[in-house]
Amino acid sequence: MLKFNEMEKIASVRGALHLRTQIEKTADSILADGFDTLFFLGIGGTWASALQVESYMKGRSALPIAVENAAEYITTGNLRLTNRSVVVFSSVTGSTQEIVQAVKKAKAVGARVFGFIDKADAPAVQLCDWCISYPGNEQLKFFMLANYLMYKNGEFPEYDAYNIEMETYLPEGLAEIEKSVDDWAAEYARSKYLQHKANPDLPHYFVGAGTQWGATYSYAMCYWEEQLWIRTKSITAGEFFHGMLEIIEAETPVTLFIGEDAQRPLCERVKNFLPKVCRNYLVIDSKDYALPGIRDEFRGSIAHLILRAVNNRVDVHMEKEFCHPMEIRRYYRQFDY
């Protein structure tokens, strides 16, 4: 398999799940002091991950959770981010300028800051009251924090059973999914390249909802736009019916992601609609992928990781078919702007 190191993949997820003790300890410290609001802060892909965890907690937890976009916070500000607030963020480099500025601003207000920063020696580490450094797995880290906060708030009684299943079965399960979809992903990327070549300006539409919405937004923007230079538009399944549906035609390329959280019915409505007006759509439904050992009622919290596993293989083959190394950027960090 192209660009696939199974052992590394498994070790990466396993290592992230093993952060649980550190995350719990940090959360205990956060909870001991209390907070008026806990803000997940981000920009671009990390903001998208914040939206995912917010959606995850909204229907399950009475805890005061909110999302802040770093660029908006450093300009508009937020009077409800106070010296009783906690800010949680994730960053690979720890150097994204909006994040650094936003964290400094939050610190100046007196808020406490918990950073997941992949690079342990990033300058932003010094800004944090708590910091955990481990590469990748951002969504998993956020959801692990959410799970423990809900557990401590009496909203997640199955917490122990849940963790046993995740820690035992998730790392290998996700790797197995990647392997199982590889042939299909290679074929998909080939056909997408031919379509793209015939009409490079036609955007590809991505639809998602709930805990998958942030991932849908960032997949369209941070992967296909930023890394593959393919035009996209992303929309939530709920909003799809309030405008965007009108520009779907028979040949319009649409990918619909369906997860297993409470917003699944919104995606199913799009799934029922699409075949009536379009013949060029693709449905990627997490339910189609087995995760042996993990019970159905726990899958809603990790369906986005299943879809990510599928997309991992799509990306590898897209990169090859489009002859476009995903590392290159036209503009980002290439010159001053």
Add this chain to the structure above:
Amino acid sequence: MLKFNEMEKIASVRGALHLRTQIEKTADSILADGFDTLFFLGIGGTWASALQVESYMKGRSALPIAVENAAEYITTGNLRLTNRSVVVFSSVTGSTQEIVQAVKKAKAVGARVFGFIDKADAPAVQLCDWCISYPGNEQLKFFMLANYLMYKNGEFPEYDAYNIEMETYLPEGLAEIEKSVDDWAAEYARSKYLQHKANPDLPHYFVGAGTQWGATYSYAMCYWEEQLWIRTKSITAGEFFHGMLEIIEAETPVTLFIGEDAQRPLCERVKNFLPKVCRNYLVIDSKDYALPGIRDEFRGSIAHLILRAVNNRVDVHMEKEFCHPMEIRRYYRQFDY
């Protein structure tokens, strides 16, 4: 001027501003009982308006304000929407299914509901604890409510002076702007039609921020996509630099809206970037349009109305040039889905 009844335009805005007494009375009743959170609820264009007022209040008010998307609320729910909460929504027809379901769900929880419903005889009126019926001007209604809530919360000391200027000068001022841009808008629509004809699948990109972001999102989706069947993508000015910038090329059509709120610098950054990589962009900056009688520091709260006045004329001419009546829909409410 095509499709322009100046007296009606002025009377419409003036009438909306005259709702102030009713809005203040309702807000007094809301404040008398207090609330844990006041939610602006919407879907599609009305959700977009909710995002605008949330951005407006976030940096100025410590009041607990939040936004809910109706489709998301009826599926995921929100444990922080309680019997101490207030839900504010706006609807033209009062019949949008997600809104009706969401309001019923909020009522079942025990929340109090304040609706702006254009049609006084809509069934949804009966669901409301308070209802004000007056056509159009949704954003103005939300902002008027926000202004009074902030005034009562000690966050808007200039409230009286502000209202005098708005009520004296805003209705005619907006009409004057529409007149002043009409020739330009006609020319713009003609050239946009020729561009579109040459490449109908190339999306038009819209960038906005702050109190203008919701309007940017809904202008792209509810006007160009839904009513004109033109492909679009909208993005916030802050997020633009975290992915979408990479698919801007010399001939990519981009419209950048610049308002006068705290997020103006984010838009200015896009304005500085665009000419380096693109020659097909348009900047619509509210600062370029005079509103005699209204002082500069009040304009941030109504810059989106200036941009809306400009877009009103663009829409009229787009409809004509594209020979596409804006009332028609391919799919929306045309069949069951």
